[in-house]
Amino acid sequence: MAAELKLFEALVEAGVSKERARAVVLAQEEAMSHTLSDLATRSDLLATKGELKSEMSLMRAELKAEIGAVRSELKAEIGGVRSELKAEIVSVKSELGSQISLLRADVDGRFALATEQMTAISNRLLFRLGSLMIVLIGLLGGFLTWGHH
Numbered sequence: 001m002a003a004e005l006k007l008f009e010a011l012v013e014a015g016v017s018k019e020r021a022r023a024v025v026l027a028q029e030e031a032m033s034h035t036l037s038d039l040a041t042r043s044d045l046l047a048t049k050g051e052l053k054s055e056m057s058l059m060r061a062e063l064k065a066e067i068g069a070v071r072s073e074l075k076a077e078i079g080g081v082r083s084e085l086k087a088e089i090v091s092v093k094s095e096l097g098s099q100i101s102l103l104r105a106d107v108d109g110r111f112a113l114a115t116e117q118m119t120a121i122s123n124r125l126l127f128r129l130g131s132l133m134i135v136l137i138g139l140l141g142g143f144l145t146w147g148h149h
Contacts, residue, residue, distance in 0.1 A: 004029055 004025045011021035040048070 007028065008021050008025045011024060012018055016024070
């Protein structure tokens with residue numbers, strides 16, 4: 001109220017009529033009343049601060065719950081993938097084991113065949129060398145008896 005009185009007095013001193021000065025002061029008071037009613041008070045700000053804190057706390061709890069749910073989903077998915085990979089590894093190991101067994105059997109068979117063939121070649125060589133020795137002994141005997149005559 002003191003500010004309105006000072007404004008009224010300043011207007012009157014400036015030569016404005018009292019009725020006009022009073023109208024200006026009332027208009028200004030009404031404008032200020034509307035302006036001030038739109039302004040937040042300290043208690044309004046404190047109440048808003050409390051509401052914001054509550055809302056942020058609620059949002060934080062919701063976010064933690066969502067993160068927990070996502071974490072659980074990821075763990076479940078990772079567990080599923082891990083199980084699938086283990087099953088796939090077992091399958092691959094089994095398949096590789098079967099293929100290695102087949103390869104080993106094939107190599108063993110080829111080795112046995114090679115051994116058989118080498119034995120056969122060795123026997124033929126031995127037979128031929130024996131035959132050659134008999135012929136050479138016969139020829140040597142013939143030369144020796146021919147040389148004594």
